[in-house]
Amino acid sequence: MYSKKLQTALFSIGTKVGFIFLDPELIKQVHQNADAFKKNDGSLAITYLFSNSLLFVKGKEWQRQRQFLAKSFNFQDIKNYLPIFKDVSSKIFGLIRNNLEISGTQEIEIVKTCEKVTSEAVFRVFFGQTSQNLMVTSKDGSSTLLAHELVAVVVDSFHMLLHDKLLLIKFTMLGKNSINILPTQSELKLLNRLKEVKRVCLEIVEKRRNELLKDQSQFKNNFLDQYLKETLINQNKLITDEEIIENFIGLFFAGTDTTGNMTGVALYYLSLYPEIQQKAREEIQKVLSSKCNSNENLDELFNSLTFEDLQQLDLINSILKESLRLIPPAPSVFPRIAERDIKIGDFQLKKGDFVNTYFIYNFYNPDQFSNPEVFDPYRWMNQNESQNVFNFTPFSLGPRNCIGQHFGMIEGKCMLIYALLNFDILPNKNQEVKKIMGTIYGFEKDNLVYFKKRNINN
Numbered sequence: 140m141y142s143k144k145l146q147t148a149l150f151s152i153g154t155k156v157g158f159i160f161l162d163p164e165l166i167k168q169v170h171q172n173a174d175a176f177k178k179n180d181g182s183l184a185i186t187y188l189f190s191n192s193l194l195f196v197k198g199k200e201w202q203r204q205r206q207f208l209a210k211s212f213n214f215q216d217i218k219n220y221l222p223i224f225k226d227v228s229s230k231i232f233g234l235i236r237n238n239l240e241i242s243g244t245q246e247i248e249i250v251k252t253c254e255k256v257t258s259e260a261v262f263r264v265f266f267g268q269t270s271q272n273l274m275v276t277s278k279d280g281s282s283t284l285l286a287h288e289l290v291a292v293v294v295d296s297f298h299m300l301l302h303d304k305l306l307l308i309k310f311t312m313l314g315k316n317s318i319n320i321l322p323t324q325s326e327l328k329l330l331n332r333l334k335e336v337k338r339v340c341l342e343i344v345e346k347r348r349n350e351l352l353k354d355q356s357q358f359k360n361n362f363l364d365q366y367l368k369e370t371l372i373n374q375n376k377l378i379t380d381e382e383i384i385e386n387f388i389g390l391f392f393a394g395t396d397t398t399g400n401m402t403g404v405a406l407y408y409l410s411l412y413p414e415i416q417q418k419a420r421e422e423i424q425k426v427l428s429s430k431c432n433s434n435e436n437l438d439e440l441f442n443s444l445t446f447e448d449l450q451q452l453d454l455i456n457s458i459l460k461e462s463l464r465l466i467p468p469a470p471s472v473f474p475r476i477a478e479r480d481i482k483i484g485d486f487q488l489k490k491g492d493f494v495n496t497y498f499i500y501n502f503y504n505p506d507q508f509s510n511p512e513v514f515d516p517y518r519w520m521n522q523n524e525s526q527n528v529f530n531f532t533p534f535s536l537g538p539r540n541c542i543g544q545h546f547g548m549i550e551g552k553c554m555l556i557y558a559l560l561n562f563d564i565l566p567n568k569n570q571e572v573k574k575i576m577g578t579i580y581g582f583e584k585d586n587l588v589y590f591k592k593r594n595i596n597n
C-alpha cells in the first residue's frame with residue numbers, strides 16, 4: 140500500500156498519540172533537527188541497561204560519546220575486525236558444514252544462525268574475548284550464557300509491557316522512574332536479572348583494567364581497550380565504567396539482531412532465486428580464485444578474503460541492500476518526543492509531542508523502486524533507480540544515523556560469502572512465511588531454508 144498523497148499517520152504508545160512522518164522530505168527535516176527531539180524511554184530493560192549509552196544520550200553528552208566511539212568505527216579499525224568476522228562466520232557456519240558431512244541436507248533457522256555470528260562478533264570486537272565463557276547466575280543458582288541472558292531480558296521486558304496494560308500506562312507516564320513507584324513482583328524479578336547482567340559486565344571491565352595496569356604494553360585493538368587506554372593513559376575522567384558497560388550493551392542490542400536479520404533475510408531470498416544465488420557465488424569465486432590455486436579448496440578461498448575484495452563484490456552488496464529494503468530490521472526509529480515547538484513541513488509540533496519516522500513506507504514507493512514487492516538486487520546496480528537517497532534510509536539519516544552501518548555490512552558480507560561458498564541454499568516450502576514486528580521487524584518463524592552440502596564442481 141503506497142500513496143504519494145499520504146504524508147503522515149498516527150501512532151500510540153500507552154495513552155499517548157503521536158505523528159508518524161512518511162514523506163521523505165518530512166523525515167529528512169525530523170532527522171536533520173535531531174537536537175529538537177529526545178528518544179522516548181524504552182522498556183525497563185532498555186532504560187536500566189543502556190539509557191546512558193550512545194543510543195539514548197543527547198546533547199553534549201551524545202556528542203562526546205559519538206566522537207569517542209567514532210574512532211573505533213572508522214574504516215581502518217573495521218578493517219582490522221575482518222579476521223574476527225571471518226573466524227566467527229567459519230566457526231558457526233562450519234558446525235553446520237560438519238553436520239552436512241553426515242546428513243547431506245539440514246533445515247536451518249536462518250536468522251537465528253546469523254544472530255549467533257553477530258552476537259559472538261560484538262563480544263569479540265568489544266571485549267576482545269569469546270562470549271562462550273561468560274555466564275550469569277540466576278537467583279536459583281542456575282547459570283546461563285551472558286549473551287543469551289542479554290537477549291532474554293530485553294525480550295521479556297518488552298513482553299511485560301505488551302501483555303500488562305497497567306504496567307504500560309505506568310511506564311508511559313513515569314518512564315525510567317516507574318520501577319521506583321509501587322514495583323510489581325515481575326518488575327522486581329526482572330530488575331534482579333538486569334543487575335546481574337551489569338555485574339558480570341563490570342567484572343570483565345575490572346579484570347581487564349587490572350591486567351593492563353600490570354602491563355601497559357598489552358593494549359589490543361578492541362573497544363574495551365580503547366576505553367581503558369583513554370582512562371588510564373590519557374587520564375580522561377569523563378569516561379566511567381558505567382558508560383563502558385552501557386555502550387557494550389547498547390552496541391550488542393543495536394548490532395546483533397539487526398545485522399543477523401539483514402543477512403538471514405538475504406539468504407532466505409537467495410533460496411527463492413537460485414539463478415541469483417548462483418550469480419552471487421560466481422562473483423565471489425571470480426574475485427577470490429584469482430588469488431588461490433583452485434576453486435575447490437573452500438577454506439583457502441574464504442581465508443584469502445580481504446577488505447579490498449569486499450569492495451569488488453557488487454552483487455553481494457546489492458543483495459544485502461535489497462534485503463534491507465524488503466524487510467528492514469529497523470523500519471522506523473525509536474519514538475521521539477519534541478523538546479521544543481518546531482515546524483516540520485506544514486506541521487506545527489508542540490513541545491512534548493510524540494514523533495516517529497517510518498522509512499519502510501518509502502522503500503515500497505513504485506516511482507523509486509519498480510515492482511517494489513519483488514526481490515531484485517540488480518536494481519541497485521542500475522544507476523537509474525533510487526537516486527533520491529532519502530527514499531532509502533535503513534540506517535536512518537542525519538547526525539544520529541547508525542554508527543555501526545559499515546560494521547554491520549561487512550559482517551553480513553562475510554556470512555553470505557561463507558554460506559554461498561559452502562552450501563546450496565534451498566527454500567523450506569513447508570514453513571509458512573509470516574513477518575512480525577517484535578524488538579525488530581523480521582520473520583515470525585525462521586526455519587525457512589535448507590543448507591545442502593555443495594558439489595564443488597558446480
Ligand code: HEM
Binds near residue numbers: 195261394397533
Ligand atoms: C543491518 C544492521 C543495522 C541496521 C539496519 C541499523 C539501523 C539503525 C537505525 C535505524 C538507527 C537509528 C535509531 C534511532 O535513531 O532511533 C541506528 C542507530 C545506531 N546503531 Fe545501528 N543498525 C545496524 C547495525 C548496527 C551495528 C552493527 C551497530 C554496532 C555494532 C549499530 C549501532 C548503532 C548505534 C550505537 C546507534 C545510535 C547512534 C546515535 O544515536 O548516535 N548498528 N541503527
